[in-house]
Amino acid sequence: MWSNLQRWWGVILILVAVSATVWLGATQQLVLYIHPRYVVFTVVMAALALVMGVLSLAIRPANTEEAVAPRGWSRVVGGVALLLSGAVALSLVLVPPTTLSSATASQRDIVGSTVGSDSQNADEVENADDELIASFTVVDWSSLLRQTSDPSFYSNKTADVVGFITASEDDPANIFYLSRFTVTCCAVDAQPTGLAVYAPDWANDFEVDAWLEITGSFEVNPSSRSDLPLVLVPETMTVVERPSEPYLY
């Protein structure tokens, strides 16, 4: 029993992992974990492994190794490995797919992040038309904010951005960060970027991690406890569904 389980455990694990992958691909949720450029390759290899795994179960190759009954510590280590990998396999099937949360965002330097630092150039945006400005994301705006904090630059520009709430440490009652993760390879390298939003007592209406669409403009920071020069002062704040592609690339 033990040696049979050990022989087939890997096939069971790989079948679970590739089934989960194929399902994520079919429901278009693979982008929660990897950059879109790897999606096709990942699904193709997963499908191959799925076929090989089921076939190897069917053929059930003869056992060429002499079964060595594990003893003592190696049995304990083997048991722990079995349990841990089994737990991960269960989580792959049972836990609903989700994005990284604000807990990771605040742990990865949301303000100092230089992601997409060149995504927009202040000189070119100076006289941009409304349509272009309406398309700006959290990352575009924070790249502009890093280049200039001159209030007049932002006076005639209305931001319309989507992101999730990460709490601010300096002035948690009045300011939160509207944040997005940027992914270059997979969720492992996700870098958070956040716009400071000035909304007194925001916690009464919204929860951390909630997705919001905010329209508003950048103004001089009224908060005395935060040293950011400019903040986004909202005109409207609407709770929205998490976008189907929650990460920016």
Next chain:
Amino acid sequence: MTTTLPASVDDHDHQHDHRPRRSRNRLLWLAIGTIGVGAIFALRAFTGELGAVGVPGLTADLLTLATSVIIESLPFVVLGVLLSIVVQAWIPEDLLMRYLPKTPVLRRAAISLFGIALPVCECGNVPLARGLILKGFSVPESMTFLLAAPIINPITIVTTHQAFGFEDGILVGRILGGLAIANIVGWLFSLHPQPNAMLTGRFAQQCAVGSHGPRQSRTEKSLDIFMRESSVLMPAVFIGSLIAGAIQVAVPRDVLVTLGSNPLWSILAMMLLAFVISVCSSVDAFFILPFASTFMPGSIVTFLVFGPIIDIKMLAIMRTTFTAKVLLQLSLVVALMSAFIGLVINYVV
């Protein structure tokens, strides 16, 4: 459970019964496998619709990160197993050996260049390296292959070039550095008096049995290799990803990034980062791209040379083949050499 009458059946009948029963058995297990996979899909589709299940933020992020490492490395693991199957079951016995130089140093140099033709990253290389040992390569030779291939594989070169171009000697430093480390480590381990003592008991036993097992068709042999390689690799991939996810949640990323601008500290920080995040070499250039402005070029080369060889997930996978002592020596040598390469680039460029 068998339903045949044990004693009363003579040999003759038994011979005739054998084949159909075997293929009936196969159909049965094919059905079991298909239904099992169907059940996994049904369960996944059901739980996927449940919405958040009240897992607290950091635990959820730990699982998301672990899942991300698994999904990112899985296709490369599968590709590696498939190539290992090709090497072991489908190409002629002596094809690889015939054209290799006889002098050990040149031989290892040739082997370190194998990777140019093989688009596998490090986790896929372990099954391939195991296949090469079973094919008759010596342990140091296959180690040379194992270290060089993930760095000079075509996908890695293309993605590194996409990410950095030829700027700051990062691409060139990575390729030359990787080849140098692979050859020097191969040479160091070739000094070992008993190369087979570097292998784990289970794998050494498998090497001793070699290809003298029962006669199998090529298809059977291929599926046999698939089954054996997944049973060795998958628990390691799963556990390695879990640990990598846990450490990332526990260690704040800014701690590493603040070390970035010092020529020495940034190298150590980069090695630590590479060790922890455990992404495959084919994609790690994109991983490190956002840090390019923070860290010095030599430190990035250190990340790109050290990461493909030593990281949490990779140690878990390599432990299936090599003893703990060998892995410790390997980690130490590779860490020193990649730090040296990074320092040279930091101070010279």
